[in-house]
Amino acid sequence: MAASAMAIRSRLRAATDHLVTALAILATILVIAPLAVIFGYLVYKGASSLNLNFFTKVPAPEGELGGGMANAIVGSGVLLALASLIGVPIGIGSGIYLAEFGRGTKLANAVRFTADVLNGVPSIVMGVTAYALIVAPHVSFLPFLGHFSAFSGGVALGIMMIPTVCRSTEEMLLMVPHAVREAALGLGVPNWRSTLSITVRTASPGIITGCMLAFARVAGETAPLLFTALGNQFWSTSLNEPIAALPLQIYIYANSPYDDQHRLAWAGALVLIVLIVLAVSLVRWVTSRGTLKGSS
Amino acid sequence: MGVSIEVQNLNAWYGANHTLQDINLNIPANHATALIGPSGCGKSTFVRCLNRMHETNPIARVTGSVKIGGRDIYEDAKPVEIRRRVGMVFQRPNPFPTMSIYDNVAAGLKLNGFRKRHELDEVVEKSLKNSALWDEVKDDLKKKSGASLSGGQQQRLCIARALAVDPEVLLMDEPASALDPVSTSKIEDLIFQLKSQYTIVIVTHNMQQAARVAEKTGFFLNGRMVEFDSTHKIFTNPSDKRTEDYITGRFG
Numbered sequence: 001m002a003a004s005a006m007a008i009r010s011r012l013r014a015a016t017d018h019l020v021t022a023l024a025i026l027a028t029i030l031v032i033a034p035l036a037v038i039f040g041y042l043v044y045k046g047a048s049s050l051n052l053n054f055f056t057k058v059p060a061p062e063g064e065l066g067g068g069m070a071n072a073i074v075g076s077g078v079l080l081a082l083a084s085l086i087g088v089p090i091g092i093g094s095g096i097y098l099a100e101f102g103r104g105t106k107l108a109n110a111v112r113f114t115a116d117v118l119n120g121v122p123s124i125v126m127g128v129t130a131y132a133l134i135v136a137p138h139v140s141f142l143p144f145l146g147h148f149s150a151f152s153g154g155v156a157l158g159i160m161m162i163p164t165v166c167r168s169t170e171e172m173l174l175m176v177p178h179a180v181r182e183a184a185l186g187l188g189v190p191n192w193r194s195t196l197s198i199t200v201r202t203a204s205p206g207i208i209t210g211c212m213l214a215f216a217r218v219a220g221e222t223a224p225l226l227f228t229a230l231g232n233q234f235w236s237t238s239l240n241e242p243i244a245a246l247p248l249q250i251y252i253y254a255n256s257p258y259d260d261q262h263r264l265a266w267a268g269a270l271v272l273i274v275l276i277v278l279a280v281s282l283v284r285w286v287t288s289r290g291t292l293k294g295s296s
Numbered sequence: 297m298g299v300s301i302e303v304q305n306l307n308a309w310y311g312a313n314h315t316l317q318d319i320n321l322n323i324p325a326n327h328a329t330a331l332i333g334p335s336g337c338g339k340s341t342f343v344r345c346l347n348r349m350h351e352t353n354p355i356a357r358v359t360g361s362v363k364i365g366g367r368d369i370y371e372d373a374k375p376v377e378i379r380r381r382v383g384m385v386f387q388r389p390n391p392f393p394t395m396s397i398y399d400n401v402a403a404g405l406k407l408n409g410f411r412k413r414h415e416l417d418e419v420v421e422k423s424l425k426n427s428a429l430w431d432e433v434k435d436d437l438k439k440k441s442g443a444s445l446s447g448g449q450q451q452r453l454c455i456a457r458a459l460a461v462d463p464e465v466l467l468m469d470e471p472a473s474a475l476d477p478v479s480t481s482k483i484e485d486l487i488f489q490l491k492s493q494y495t496i497v498i499v500t501h502n503m504q505q506a507a508r509v510a511e512k513t514g515f516f517l518n519g520r521m522v523e524f525d526s527t528h529k530i531f532t533n534p535s536d537k538r539t540e541d542y543i544t545g546r547f548g
Contacts, residue, residue, distance in 0.1 A: 179386060179390035180392060180393065182349070182352070182386060182390065183390040183391075183392065184392075185349065185379065186347065186349060186379055186383070187379065187380070187383075187407070187457065187458070188376045188377065188380030188408065189403075189404065190376050193407050194407070197407055198392060198403075201392075201394055201395075202392065204394070
């Protein structure tokens, strides 16, 4: 009697185990599926337009076929480099402040709140604000400002990166065990040095992930660029001129009446995603090269 | 060489909590001194007052005087400078997880700006030999992370790290309580060897350990030091009834 009750219970337990495992697998598939579908669809629609011209030519003049997105690829690179130059140091710096130096202070709470709100600000609002503050003609007496330019686009994207980088840096630093900080202080290492060389270094894989998330997010942004970088049908790498960007070019071509340009837009979207994956993988590879056996 | 420690009227607080009350004692140079007592009696706070780690907690406060080698560490001295002279080993092994074994040992020197490669190599080797870890790690110094070692090895790595900055005093806050018996006995052997060169203060819950490694033992209870005497006296013929109750296992 007791033996059979136990057998039933053990079978029930095994069934529950299978059920939960199946649910976890299902959830995983649901996460991966959209990515696979999007990527597959982009390849299906866009791969046929990928040729040497796409990577070497600027957009064809109105009414002509062909042309490429070389200027937009380079332009996106310039914009993202500038955005990272602005967003990563400020984001990491403010994250360090929140986690290490300002903990519990009013200023830190205000900064944290601001970062969270900034994170939720729609990108179009960010674009309009950037326009009003640095693109509109009233500031044209300052260098780089007062007109559409790559510089203003980079600033807008950079500001959008800050909250993500800042909050993820804070979270990652707070995960560094107190014992590790104590170990450094116990060796007579000054607090600032211990923070930079021990705490930040220990948290660096997570901080880098946060930076990559922010980078990948702004890489696909179109709205803030409409009011700042504007886009450009010609070659330009000048920070002082309007500059082309992949999302902008995709947006323009997707709205055009020509099938050829639709195909180019698909190809552009495919290239954008592949480039983001490549950039993220490259950073991961470079930063993980020094990793030691058994380090956590 | 080790130096003696004179503690006078030491009081410490965590917020409103008066965790150490009027502690007076003299810790002799080049000996191991054990501090025993039930959890929360203030012995960890006490050792943290000896290298000014106590004050890294924002709500902590200290009064009184601690003279190490004749110099009051609470007067005209910087905490970072004190902590270089007074090394510390913590309860849980806490190697720097992203650093190699070599960098862990060299951390104290490197982070304070010491850059001479050749001398660093020598210090690392000497410290690892002093902590009896050299033979186990000498082939992986720069290949393996400090976190990849076993718990007992990590604790010896932490001892080597503390020794590398050439302190005069070594504070050990329950250094073996997270370790298995084999690793524990290695740590105890180490304490035995090290006390010829350093003054060692060891906090322990394990009374056999105190009896094995220390010449002097202090018994703490409720933030006060009840008795401080030779280890032999404390464990065979204590003067205070509370000490006797504790070591015979009647409470705590």
